Amino acid sequence: MSTSVLQQTSNVKPTASFSVRRMDYEFKQLPKYWCLHDPSMTHYFTGLSTLFPEGEAYFVRSVRALRGRVKDNSALDREIGAFIGQEAMHSKEHHAFHQSAQQHGLDPQSLEKLTGTILTALEKVMPKKWNLLMTVGLEHYTAVLGAEMMKKGHELIVDDTIRNLWLWHSIEETEHKAVAFDMYQYLYGQGLDAYLPRIFIFTFCLAFISTLSNSYQLILMSRDKQLLNLRSWAKFASFSVQIGRKLVPQLLPYYRFGFHPNDVDESEILAQTKAKIGLAT
Template identity: 30%
Template sequence: MNNRISDPDRIIPRENIDFGLDASIPRYWYANDPYKTRVMDGMQLYFPEGERYFITCVRPFREQISDPILAKHVKDFTRQEGQHGIAHTHFNQLLRDQGMPVDEMLSMQKKRNNFWLTRFSQEFNLALTGAFEHFTALLAEGFFTRKQVMDGADPRVKALFAWHAIEEMEHKAVVFNVMSTVAKVSYFKRSAAMIYATLEMTRETYRSTDLLLKADGFSWLERKRMFFAHLPWMYGRNGVFSSFSGMILAYLKPGFHPDDIPVVHNYPDWIQAYERTGDPGQACDALIAAAY
């Protein structure tokens, strides 16, 4: 058995969490900044369909899993992803109510997912899932290890993203373990999937942000000005994406495993606060308080 698969309780599904998401959330909930808000809105908009794609890609290999701990991890991973889909579907309805083209964007995503599922092998779809899971496992690194990053964000939306980021870290190795110990995906295929996923993620981040800002009524020139003005926030020395670019590249190393990257230093603070209160808002506050 792969010695990385050892703790049967490393993944904790937390279900039916109430974040208090409602119409009182400001349109530009991230420090009253349209661009930052729509980057995050565009990212989360695709989570429900993305989670379904991930579960679909793992499903063909579940019957081949002989290790009981890995089988439990896959089950708990599926439960966590299901809850993420429910919470972000709720948030998507708030975006619809703002007049955002949610259904149009989800339709494009479904077509893209279906293209991958029908044109690529089961192994490559699993490798793509592993690559996308590596990205989401680094969300906490980009947004919650430094206090100033989420300054001014609505506390309810911030709590939603913090919970999602925490659980992505917990199950960060599941798909990789299925990919390496069950599907026997080669290093070349794993690396190719990561390169492809990186290009897709980058392209989609800009496209979805632009679509949402266009729906807000911003002109083409205004949107381009916003994009260039926010490049330091995204890719500067302390940018939210550049802060973990090295960890993305680490995925391409032979012998890499997701557990080579430790969980963020303030992960225990979220866990302890949530176990004590059952409140994702208070848990998020503890996470931020322990940030650098």
């Protein structure tokens, strides 16, 4: 190998194992009911979406609060940097979606702000370790949800731009699903004293996100004057049973003592989804 090639090789800066992509979706002329042309289905996923801008910002603050303690692990620090970049972009794009959805008069941005108020209050009363654990637990939840969105869930979305938003988000949740978990293990180990708070906070996370997402759905249904739409609620009830049967078995392994997010290999569906929305390269 020539000297010039050796110099070029030595100047290559190590990077994270996944990319930070700058997206800029244009949400124009959004259909009012973009999920199965149905109000309760659409409002459930919109309610879930309103958790993301402030939720992702909370994740970023949680890892940044402890990042200084992992600087001696350069590989993990690079992963954390890319994680922060991806999460910031998720916040930006979901916020843009909510701004555009204002055209239907349901004000999803108000729910986004409420989420921020709740998370800020939690952040102030919980120690840094617990805030990181909230991130770890909710990252597992979003990774499981994202995998299902890539497999079948995207077929429910009738608008191409919103479908691509959810698929891109799902791709990146899968790519960085282990970063916060690895950070937690690096800082606090893998013993019983690390395991017990991990499963306690995860149980709280499940109750927290279920309560908020379902409450937001009810609020949006009320604003849309669809609370008494029994046919729509019946459709959502059927969906809830079906999706519960798929998601619960994937969520429960988190309670296993030796669990790690990378125990499940999603490389095939990840590659297929990247190709589907033009991110294969």
